[in-house]
Amino acid sequence: MSVEISFCVVNTEQRGLLRYCLDAIARERATVDFETEVLVLDNASRDGSADVARQHPVTTEVIALTERRGKGVNDSELLRRARGRFCLLLNEDSELEPGATVALHAALASDERAGAAGAMLVRPDGEQQPSAWRFPSPGSALMTAMFLHKAFVVQSTGEDVRSVDWVQSAAMLVRREAAVQIGYFDPQFFVYSDEVDFCRRLAGAGWHTLYVPSARAVHHEQLSTGNVPTRRIVEFSRNRDRYMRKHHSAVSAALVRYLTAYAYALRAAGALVLPGHDPKRYAKHVTATLRPNRGEGLAEGAEEFNRQLKPGP
Template sequence: MPVELSFCVVNTEQRGLLRYCLDSIARERATVDFESEVIVLDNASQDGSVEVASRHPVVNEVIALPQRQGKAANDSLLLERARGRYCLLLNEDSELEPGATVALHAALDADDRAGAAGAMLVRPDGAQQPSAWRFPSASTALFTALWLHKSMVVQSSGEAVKRVDWVQSAAMLVRRSAAEEIGYFDTDFFVYSDEVDFCKRLRDAGWHTLYVPDSRAVHHEQLQTGNVPSRRIVEFSRNRDRYMRKHHSWISAQAVRWLTAWTYAVRAAGALVIPGHNPKRYLKHVSSTLAPSRGEGLREGAEEFNRRLAPPMGPAGFDD
């Protein structure tokens, strides 16, 4: 029987959260009336994640990478490997709530030109997180600088399925034929803005993206924004700038840099008097936004990790 839907999970050093994710997939898989498969791509984890995935009864295939690579490359690999007509891309820290898969599948199946659909993301306490937005531009940066982002930029509101610009890939159902048509994800985006670029290229090719509020997924966010390492800030900033330079003019990219830096500078000032906020984190956003080509990001961190994995070489080029 042809596979209708492939559950595609990317995991990096999070075996505990991976179990929650796979358990939720098992519950979902038991309720759907179509053929499905589960593929886990492990991003060179060293914490036993491969063993956890291999032993889990719901998993059909485990791709264990020998070296670490970026999210865009991992999602592209999964989309190419999957057999399903649709692929549900999941982070290891995403836990599907009952009915999430059916709701996403129904939304895409009812709209022939929908290339992707995103779930409503909620925190473990049930509070909704923003999960759909307008495409980045000088105008959206201005709205954010004026503190109008909740009404003018965030699009994950309402109770009905609707078209949006882009959705977060923590729980995103993709029509595999549409992804193949546009060449999957752009691996120049190591992580962050990869799904923004993906949805933009879907739009440019005549597809659109849906937000599906009846589909809910708990987003555990193993790396909370309250304690963001410097490399994540650098990576986030450089890929926002990469997106702007790819899809907009030089002037627009510069405008976004300065408007975004101003927004973080105001937050840094506020953090001096508001308890529980770290002004140094916001100031790091300011410097990385204004100079996105400087500093080391997650790509460099992965390269360092991979070098540590490589065996040492002797003086003649042979393994010691």
């Protein structure tokens, strides 16, 4: 029997969350009537994550890297290795809720021009996270600077399946045919904006992306990232700018930088008086947004990690 869905998980140093992710996949596999497989790519973890994946009864194959790589490259590797007609891309910190796989599959299988479909992401306390947006542009940056983003930029709203610009890849079902056609993910995006670029290129090739609110996944993001460090802010900012320069003009990229920095500056000012907010974090966003080519991001962190793995002279 041919494989219908390949569950594709990328894990980096999150053994505990990986178990939750695989347990949820096991529950999902028990509810579907088609053939599935589970691929786990471990991103050179040192906490025993690869062994956890190998020992879990749901796992079909483990790809254990010896050097750390970016998310775009790793998701592309999984898509190339997968045998399924559809591939459910998951972060290790994503825990599918019951019925998510069936809902995503039904949405994508019933729409032959849909190249990807994203789930509703919720925090562990059940609060919904934004997970679908309009493509970045000067217009969307202006709406965000005016604090109108929830009405005009965020698209993960409503109770019905709807066509959106892009969805977060923490829990995204991809039609493998479409991914092959556009050449998978762009490896230039180490992490952040990789799925934005992916969905943009899908749209350029005549595909569209769906948001499926009946498919829910718990996103344990704060457990895996904690306080956002400078490297993440730098990586986030540089890849937003990379996306703009790739798909828009230099003028548009500059407008987005200034508008985004303005929005973060306002938040930094507000954080000085509002409890529970960190003005220094917003200030770091301002600096990184205005100077996206400066500073060390997660890509440099991975390079440093890989250098430490190599034996000395």
